[in-house]
Structures are given as C-alpha cells and as structure tokens.
Amino acid sequence: MPAKKDHLKELLRDLIRYARAQNITAEFWLHAEHSALVRLANSAISLNTCEDLFELTVTACRGNARGTCTLMIAPGQRERMYEAIRIAGTIAQHATPTSYPRTLTPLTPLPDDDGGFDEALWQLAPQQKLDYIQAAVQGLESTEMVLAGMLSSGAVWEAAANTLNDTVVFHALTDANVSLVLSHAQQRWELQSTQSAACVSELQPAAVHAELELLLHQYRGARPQQLAPGPYEVVFGRDALAELLQMCAWLGFNGGACKRKMTFLKEEHLGTRIFSAQVSISDDPTQRAAFPYAFDVHGVPRTPFPLVTRGVFNAFMWDRDSADEFGQKETGHSVPSLSLALAPGTSPVNSLAALLTMPRERDVLYIPHLHYMNAVNHTEGIITCCSRFGALLLRADGSVAVPFNVRLTEKLGHMFGRVAWLSRETCAANVSGTYGTRTPAACVVPRFMGVHDVAITHVNDSF
Amino acid sequence: MNHVIQGMRDTLQRLCQAGASYADVRFYPQQDDETLVVMQGNLKSVERSVTTGIGIRVLYHGAWGFAAASSPDALATVADTALANAHIAAQRLPYPVRLAPRTPVTARYESPCIIDPFSIPLEEKVALLMEVDKQLTHPAVAQRIVYMYATRRHIIFMDSDGAHIEKIIHEIFARMMAIGVEANGMSQERSYELRNKGAGTRGWEAFHDPAYFTGQAPRVVDELQQVLTAEPCPRDTRAVILLPGIMFLQTHEVIGHALELDRILGYELSYAGGSFVKLEDFGTLRYGSDKLTVRADATLPNSPGSFGYDDDGIPCQNYVLIENGILKSAITSRQTILEANDKAGRTIFASSGGCARASGFNRVPLERMTNINIDAGADGTRDDIIANTERGIVMDGARSWSIGSNREQFHFACEIGWLVEDGRITRVVKNPTYGMDTLPFWRALSAVGGERTRELVFVPNCGKGLPSQIMHLGHFVSVCRFDNVPIGT
Numbered sequence: 001m002p003a004k005k006d007h008l009k010e011l012l013r014d015l016i017r018y019a020r021a022q023n024i025t026a027e028f029w030l031h032a033e034h035s036a037l038v039r040l041a042n043s044a045i046s047l048n049t050c051e052d053l054f055e056l057t058v059t060a061c062r063g064n065a066r067g068t069c070t071l072m073i074a075p076g077q078r079e080r081m082y083e084a085i086r087i088a089g090t091i092a093q094h095a096t097p098t099s100y101p102r103t104l105t106p107l108t109p110l111p112d113d114d115g116g117f118d119e120a121l122w123q124l125a126p127q128q129k130l131d132y133i134q135a136a137v138q139g140l141e142s143t144e145m146v147l148a149g150m151l152s153s154g155a156v157w158e159a160a161a162n163t164l165n166d167t168v169v170f171h172a173l174t175d176a177n178v179s180l181v182l183s184h185a186q187q188r189w190e191l192q193s194t195q196s197a198a199c200v201s202e203l204q205p206a207a208v209h210a211e212l213e214l215l216l217h218q219y220r221g222a223r224p225q226q227l228a229p230g231p232y233e234v235v236f237g238r239d240a241l242a243e244l245l246q247m248c249a250w251l252g253f254n255g256g257a258c259k260r261k262m263t264f265l266k267e268e269h270l271g272t273r274i275f276s277a278q279v280s281i282s283d284d285p286t287q288r289a290a291f292p293y294a295f296d297v298h299g300v301p302r303t304p305f306p307l308v309t310r311g312v313f314n315a316f317m318w319d320r321d322s323a324d325e326f327g328q329k330e331t332g333h334s335v336p337s338l339s340l341a342l343a344p345g346t347s348p349v350n351s352l353a354a355l356l357t358m359p360r361e362r363d364v365l366y367i368p369h370l371h372y373m374n375a376v377n378h379t380e381g382i383i384t385c386c387s388r389f390g391a392l393l394l395r396a397d398g399s400v401a402v403p404f405n406v407r408l409t410e411k412l413g414h415m416f417g418r419v420a421w422l423s424r425e426t427c428a429a430n431v432s433g434t435y436g437t438r439t440p441a442a443c444v445v446p447r448f449m450g451v452h453d454v455a456i457t458h459v460n461d462s463f
Numbered sequence: 464m465n466h467v468i469q470g471m472r473d474t475l476q477r478l479c480q481a482g483a484s485y486a487d488v489r490f491y492p493q494q495d496d497e498t499l500v501v502m503q504g505n506l507k508s509v510e511r512s513v514t515t516g517i518g519i520r521v522l523y524h525g526a527w528g529f530a531a532a533s534s535p536d537a538l539a540t541v542a543d544t545a546l547a548n549a550h551i552a553a554q555r556l557p558y559p560v561r562l563a564p565r566t567p568v569t570a571r572y573e574s575p576c577i578i579d580p581f582s583i584p585l586e587e588k589v590a591l592l593m594e595v596d597k598q599l600t601h602p603a604v605a606q607r608i609v610y611m612y613a614t615r616r617h618i619i620f621m622d623s624d625g626a627h628i629e630k631i632i633h634e635i636f637a638r639m640m641a642i643g644v645e646a647n648g649m650s651q652e653r654s655y656e657l658r659n660k661g662a663g664t665r666g667w668e669a670f671h672d673p674a675y676f677t678g679q680a681p682r683v684v685d686e687l688q689q690v691l692t693a694e695p696c697p698r699d700t701r702a703v704i705l706l707p708g709i710m711f712l713q714t715h716e717v718i719g720h721a722l723e724l725d726r727i728l729g730y731e732l733s734y735a736g737g738s739f740v741k742l743e744d745f746g747t748l749r750y751g752s753d754k755l756t757v758r759a760d761a762t763l764p765n766s767p768g769s770f771g772y773d774d775d776g777i778p779c780q781n782y783v784l785i786e787n788g789i790l791k792s793a794i795t796s797r798q799t800i801l802e803a804n805d806k807a808g809r810t811i812f813a814s815s816g817g818c819a820r821a822s823g824f825n826r827v828p829l830e831r832m833t834n835i836n837i838d839a840g841a842d843g844t845r846d847d848i849i850a851n852t853e854r855g856i857v858m859d860g861a862r863s864w865s866i867g868s869n870r871e872q873f874h875f876a877c878e879i880g881w882l883v884e885d886g887r888i889t890r891v892v893k894n895p896t897y898g899m900d901t902l903p904f905w906r907a908l909s910a911v912g913g914e915r916t917r918e919l920v921f922v923p924n925c926g927k928g929l930p931s932q933i934m935h936l937g938h939f940v941s942v943c944r945f946d947n948v949p950i951g952t
Contacts (some may be wrong), residue, residue, distance in 0.1 A: 035930070039733075042729050047929075048529070049528070050544060053516075054533050066508065068509065069511050070510060071514075072512070073514075073515050073533055074533060091509050091511060094586055148732040152930075180733075181732055181733045190868075261605050261642050266648065321507065377649070377863075377894065379649045384863070409952070433931060434931040435932070435933060457952060458872060462871070
C-alpha cells in the first residue's frame with residue numbers, strides 16, 4: 001500500500017503544479033478502488049465479478065463560478081488528467097457565478113487516514129470467500145431452501161488537494177459486506193442474515209449461520225398469518241434500524257435540505273426535544289466500524305458531531321456548498337458517506353434468541369429489514385416501507401408466529417419518539433450501495449430498538 | 464483504438480482456447496456526461512465527465528465471470544481475471560447457464576440526434592435553464608430547481624461468436640421542480656420532466672418545442688399555488704384517473720419490474736426482490752382488464768429505452784407483454800429464456816426479447832426494461848374520460864412510491880389531485896395517495912385514453928442488480944382510469 005499512497009500523492013502534487021501553471025485555481029479528489037462481488041442466486045454463484053477503477057475529479061474555481069470535470073481512465077494517463085484540468089477551467093470561465101460567496105481554503109496537513117486498511121481483506125482470496133459462504137449456510141440449504149445473496153469486498157484509496165497549498169490528504173480503507181438469503185422455493189418466504197466487516201477477522205460465518213438457523217427453525221413448518229392493520233409494538237433489527245437512521249439524516253439533519261423546505265426538522269426545533277430521551281444520534285468518524293472519513297472532500301477535518309443528545313436536537317449538518325449558500329459554518333459533511341451512530345440503551349436483549357424469549361405484555365412485531373422505503377411527505381417526515389426477510393410476530397403468550405409482509409407508514413418523529421427500549425450492545429449494519437464508485441458505509445446501532453404503536457397500514461395475504 | 468479492437472479479437476480467441484464457451488467484450492472508448500443544476504437562480508454545478516473502460520464477460524462450464532477496468536490497456540489482465548472468476552463460480556453451479564441461440568451480427572447504430580448537446584455552448588445551456596428558473600419565480604415558490612443531463616456513449620461490442628457492433632447513444636433529460644410552503648409550514652411540490660410524443664430525435668432539438676419542457680413552467684407554478692391552498696385528499700374509494708406524469712411510474716413499478724424474467728426466476732431475490740408472476744402464468748394469467756395491452760418496444764426512435772442492439776448483440780424489438788389483459792411474455796434476454804422454458808416444461812419464450820442491458824463498461828448485462836408502453840385505447844381524451852366518471856380523482860406527478868418485495872402491492876403519493884363528481888372536476892386536493900394490490904388494480908382498468916393523450920415519459924434512474932446499475936428507459940402511456948381504488952391512505 002505505501003507505494004500506491006506515494007504514487008497518488010505524487011500525482012496530485014503534479015496536478016497542482018500543472019493547474020497553477022495554467023493559472024487555474026482548482027480542487028482535486030482522487031478515487032481508486034478494487035471491488036469484488038460474488039453474487040448468489042438459486043443456490044449458485046450467478047456472477048463472480050471484480051473491477052479496478054481510477055477516477056479524478058477536478059473542480060476549477062473562478063470567483064464564485066465553478067466548473068467540474070470528472071475523468072474515469074487508466075491511472076497512467078497523465079496528459080488526459082491535464083486535459084481535465086483545462087476542461088474544468090474552461091467550464092468555470094463560462095459558468096455563471098453564484099449570488100453567494102463560495103469558500104475555498106488551503107488544506108490543513110493531516111495524518112494519513114488509513115488505519116482502517118486491512119491488507120488481508122484487500123487480498124481476500126476467492127477460496128476464502130467460497131469457504132465463508134459454505135460455512136455460513138452449512139446444512140441449511142436443500143432442494144426447497146434456495147440460497148441467494150452476495151459477498152462484496154474491496155478497497156478504496158482516496159486523496160484530496162487544491163492549488164492553494166501543496167498539502168495532500170490521504171484516505172484508504174477496506175470493507176466487506178455480506179448478505180445471505182434463504183428462500184423457500186414454493187412458500188416464497190425469505191430469511192436473511194447480514195455481516196459488515198472492516199477487517200478479515202470480522203468475517204465470522206458462524207454468526208450468520210446461527211441467525212439463519214434460528215430464523216429457519218421459526219419459519220419451517222409455521223403457518224404464516226395475515227395480520228390486521230393498526231398500531232403495533234415493533235422491534236426493529238439492526239438493518240431496519242440503520243435504514244431508519246439514514247432516512248432521518250436525509251429528511252431531518254441536512255441543513256441545506258432544511259433551507260430548501262425538504263425536511264421535517266426546522267430551525268425552530270434546534271435545542272428542543274424531538275425524540276425519546278433514550279435517543280442519542282451522532283455522526284462519529286471515530287467509529288471504525290462505520291468506515292469513517294477523517295476529512296471531507298474539501299480536506300476539512302471531521303470530528304464526532306452530536307446530532308441528537310438524549311432526544312434533544314443539537315445541530316444540522318452543513319456541507320460546504322449549502323453552508324456557503326445559506327451563510328452557515330460548514331461542518332465537514334461534504335463526504336461520500338456519513339458515520340451515523342445511535343447510542344445503545346440498557347436492555348439486555350442483545351440476540352435474536354433473547355428477543356424470542358423476551359417477556360411481553362402485548363404482541364410484538366419483529367421487523368429485521370425494511371424494503372423499498374420512501375418519503376411520502378418530506379416536511380412531515382412520513383415514510384412508507386414494507387417488512388421483509390424474516391419478520392416474526394412475538395405473541396403476548398410467549399409463542400412465535402410468522403406473519404406475511406406488512407406495510408408501515410409512519411412519521412420518523414414517531415419512530416424515534418416512541419422508543420420503548422434499546423439494546424445495550426451495538427453492532428455495525430452495512431448500508432453500502434453498489435451504484436457508482438465504491439463507497440463503503442455502515443451505521444453503528446443497537447442490536448434492536450423497540451417502538452410503541454407503529455402504524456401498519458397494509459397487510460399481505462401471501463408472501 | 465484499432466490496437467484495442469484487434470486486442471479484443473485476440474482476447475476472445477484466447478479465452479475460448481482456454482475453455483470459455485462464450486465471451487464478450489464491451490469497450491467504451493469514450494462516454495461523455497454533462498449535468499447542469501440551477502437552484503434559486505444560481506448555477507450550482509456544471510459537471511462534465513469523461514469515462515473510458517473495458518468489461519469482459521466469460522461463460523465457463525455454464526458459470527459467469529466478469530471483470531472490468533478503467534484502463535483498456537489492461538485488456539489481457541481483465542480477461543484473465545474474468546476467466547478466473549468464472550472458474551470460481553463454476554464450483555457452485557446447480558443449473559448451468561445456457562445462452563439461447565442467435566445469429567451474430569456486424570452492425571453500427573447511432574441513436575437519432577440532429578444537434579449534439581455537447582456541441583452547444585455552455586452559455587446557451589445555462590440560458591435555457593435560467594429562462595425556466597425565471598418562469599418558476601413567483602412569491603408562492605419557495606424553492607426552484609432546474610436540471611439537465613446529457614450523455615453520449617460510444618460502445619464497441621464483440622463476442623466470441625463473431626458479433627461486432629458499434630453504437631453511439633445520445634440521450635438528454637431535464638426536469639423542473641417548484642416547492643412551496645403552506646401557511647402551516649408543510650411543503651408541497653410540483654414538477655415536470657422532459658418528454659415527447661414518441662417521434663423525433665434525441666439531441667438538443669428536444670428543447671425546440673416548448674410544449675415538451677420550457678413551456679410547462681407557468682402551469683407548474685399555477686398548479687403549485689392551487690395545491691398550497693387545497694384541502695387534503697379525502698380517505699375514500701374512488702375511480703382514479705392517472706395522467707402520464709404518474710401513469711408512467713405505475714407501469715414501471717408493477718408491470719415493468721414484475722415482468723423481468725431474471726426477477727421471476729429468483730435472480731434478484733437478495734436485493735431488488737422477486738415477482739408474484741410465475742412461469743405457469745404466461746398465456747393464462749389475467750393481469751388486467753381487456754383494455755390493457757402492454758408492449759416492450761425498443762424500436763421507438765426517440766427514447767432512452769431504444770438502443771439498436773442489446774448487450775448480447777440482439778437487435779432491438781417490439782413485442783407484446785400483455786394482450787387484452789392476458790399475460791403473454793416477459794422482459795427477456797439470451798441468458799434466461801432457456802432456463803425458464805426448461806423449468807416451465809414448455810416453450811414460453813421462443814427467442815430473446817433483446818433486453819440485456821448494462822449501464823456501463825463495468826457492469827454485466829441484466830434483463831432491463833426498454834420502453835414499456837401501454838397501447839392507446841378507445842376512450843377518447845382526458846376530458847372524455849373525466850366526463851364519463853361519476854366519482855373519481857385525477858392524479859399527476861410522482862411524489863413517492865413504495866412497492867412490495869414481489870411487486871404484489873404498491874403505495875404511491877402524487878403531487879396534485881383533482882376530485883371528479885358527476886363528470887366534472889370540482890376541486891384540487893393536496894397529498895393525494897393511493898395503494899392497492901397489483902392484480903386487482905390492473906383488472907380495474909376501465910378506460911384508456913386515445914393516442915392524443917399519450918406521452919413518452921423518460922426515466923433516467925431505474926435501479927437494479929448487484930453490483931447495482933442505473934438504467935435509462937421510457938414509458939409511452941395514455942391517461943388511464945381505474946375503478947374502486949382506495950385513496951388518501
């Protein structure tokens with residue numbers, strides 16, 4: 001890795017020199033990646049793929065005008081990178097300046113942000129992946145139980161610089177994301193287990209196997225039921241909770257979106273109780289499991305940023321452009337991904353086995369995963385989504401039933417405002433997408449979150 | 464570039480000698496993209512991107528391996544990696560992939576374009592967006608967003624069967640959005656995206672007729688004002704009349720996606736989901752009323768769902784998916800139809816539907832929608848349909864959508880609704896929503912507008928697959944009415 005790091009830094013310094021020679025003021029963001037993905041479907045490896053990409057983004061600055069050129073090419077094509085600088089400069093020459101001043105500051109020298117890079121994970125061999133998958137589903141597949149899913153792994157190397165000084169800041173990390181699904185070929189129900197890893201030692205197939213086995217035990221032979229619409233006590237698993245947290249960030253905590261009238265949190269909510277007192281949310285770049293950035297794309301150092309503390313709303317996140325437009329102080333949130341963390345609670349329910357035997361006075365609907373969440377109304381924070389992958393109905397009499405999928409339509413304010421309990425153990429829930437360039441992301445969340453009176457608005461009568 | 468093409472030929476030959484039963488290479492000598500975004504009269508970003516790369520797909524003992532790099536000079540390494548990946552995949556393969564036969568072609572295709580958007584000076588593009596922004600400026604409009612995206616992709620495809628296809632694809636998209644705030648602080652929005660009537664060409668000339676984009680801004684502002692002071696949509700059961708601005712999405716989500724054959728076969732289960740459609744349903748399932756005829760038409764000249772040849776080298780086609788309400792076919796490609804026929808125990812699909820599409824050099828082709836269109840009906844204009852509706856609601860503008868994991872049910876929220884009583888529009892309502900199970904909904908289709916009501920709406924952002932891909936496509940749809948639909952949920 002040192003050779004790659006030095007090469008990328010040397011490259012950026014050369015591009016800085018070139019831009020200055022052209023009298024172009026510019027910012028640079030370099031991204032290189034190695035991505036591999038094993039895709040499973042119908043119990044087969046339906047695709048085994050990998051890609052090696054190199055991308056340079058140059059943003060030329062002329063007063064309040066900006067022009068950006070992004071180049072995805074071979075890393076050795078220096079002349080084309082020079083051309084990208086000239087193209088960005090030309091765009092900036094002809095672009096209309098904004099009505100507000102735009103910030104460009106010299107970079108602060110920072111230590112290399114590569115403590116999250118695991119050579120062993122970067123070099124994960126195909127046989128290791130196959131062995132993992134086999135161990136995770138050993139004895140669980142059959143002609144009726146079909147395996148689907150994916151094991152994604154890779155590495156990213158990124159660096160930022162600008163022409164105001166010669167500082168280059170460097171970031172590198174490795175990541176893996178596992179999702180394994182067992183589905184019944186005839187009955188069509190689906191069970192899922194997931195795992196997020198920042199290093200190879202965190203790839204633990206036994207944990208995935210245990211979760212799938214326990215869910216399979218509940219589902220096999222069960223007679224699925226159609227629930228009735230209405231309010232339910234709901235326990236969200238880690239993956240569902242991570243999705244809700246991300247939706248909160250998008251619909252609530254983004255300062256620019258608030259000014260654009262697209263959030264349920266407004267400026268008058270600052271300093272007030274918006275969620276349950278048990279809820280504390282932060283964007284925390286010290287959480288290694290969240291694949292954090294120590295600096296943003298402009299080289300602004302990032303530190304733990306409390307968003308909600310014991311239910312009280314602390315602050316909006318401001319990316320540079322939104323901060324410039326609305327006269328705010330940027331908060332280091334011009335990042336490819338956030339490092340959201342929901343603080344743990346005190347509940348001893350920290351495993352699926354414990355959840356199933358948890359004493360309960362009412363029926364409780366366990367939802368491990370949310371499918372196709374979308375915002376019905378941004379300014380009221382209303383979202384709608386469906387349950388999927390192994391939901392369970394934990395009856396008040398202690399029994400466990402299998403429900404058909406349901407639709408939830410609820411306000412985010414209620415989801416985090418009617419919290420019954422939070423597990424005291426936390427874990428990483430991977431939320432990486434695979435659109436575009438590799439951008440590892442995970443939320444650190446309690447294993448479970450119980451919520452009172454969640455509105456179930458539609459119920460399926462089959463899977 | 465010639466050395467790359469010769470290298471591609473040599474590589475394909477080498478892969479076959481090494482045991483591959485099939486291999487293909489997609490080389491993108493250059494893909495250009497440009498995005499402009501104007502917010503509140505400020506040019507927020509002008510981004511131009513240039514992409515080069517190569518992707519190689521190998522079929523070895525019925526298993527797929529794929530590799531890609533943004534460095535075409537790494538052709539040999541990419542090929543070796545793709546083959547090695549296929550070797551690994553072959554270790555776990557209960558059902559080997561078999562490709563349906565086809566005749567390899569040598570061809571060139573360029574999407575119809577008179578004025579290359581990349582030849583237009585930046586000032587002219589900015590001026591167009593600023594003009595729309597100016598028309599959206601109104602005291603009732605708190606936020607204005609206008610954006611434009613153009614792409615030009617040069618693709619060279621070669622495979623081990625001898626196919627050699629060169630494509631140059633031009634596309635252009637644009638959208639405007641006006642956001643207003645009610646007295647109680649709740650926001651409403653009204654938007655419009657570039658569309659056309661199915662004919663014409665796909666370059667900068669798409670903006671020449673103001674009816675298709677720039678001329679819509681005053682109506683957008685006017686309707687936003689109406690929504691801001693409107694009553695909420697009642698909770699009721701009514702006839703729902705969907706204008707093309709939401710009808711396209713209705714078609715997309717619970718016809719288009721539900722009929723992707725790889726989804727039906729379970730290949731998307733771990734991510735995008737499955738389908739309620741089963742192989743035995745083809746030819747027998749009543750999907751909708753007899754007013755519903757749906758086609759997959761990749762031959763429309765002026766749509767992002769038309770591309771000459773798919774990424775298996777199959778010519779684009781126009782074929783029926785649903786005919787008079789009965790399910791006939793699916794969105795198919797070479798790699799799934801033989802498996803589907805085998806599993807069904809009969810020949811459902813005689814040949815590939817030409818729907819194998821990859822979003823870029825670094826993604827494998829999947830079954831993707833082309834242009835999924837609803838045939839024009841005989842129920843006249845929008846006003847005719849309204850006049851024949853006793854108790855209904857007209858809806859337009861997709862605000863949010865959420866679909867069940869097997870496409871079996873859905874929930875949509877729209878930007879604006881107009882209540883209909885006794886054949887007349889009575890008032891505007893805000894926050895209109897509707898949701899239902901898929902089959903009962905399509906079976907309740909009771910009116911389909913004529914050709915005059917049809918609009919071709921472009922979709923720039925259809926997501927699917929692992930690794931995930933964003934695809935461009937279109938829907939040519941009429942005004943449609945569905946009876947007895949729960950609204951206001």
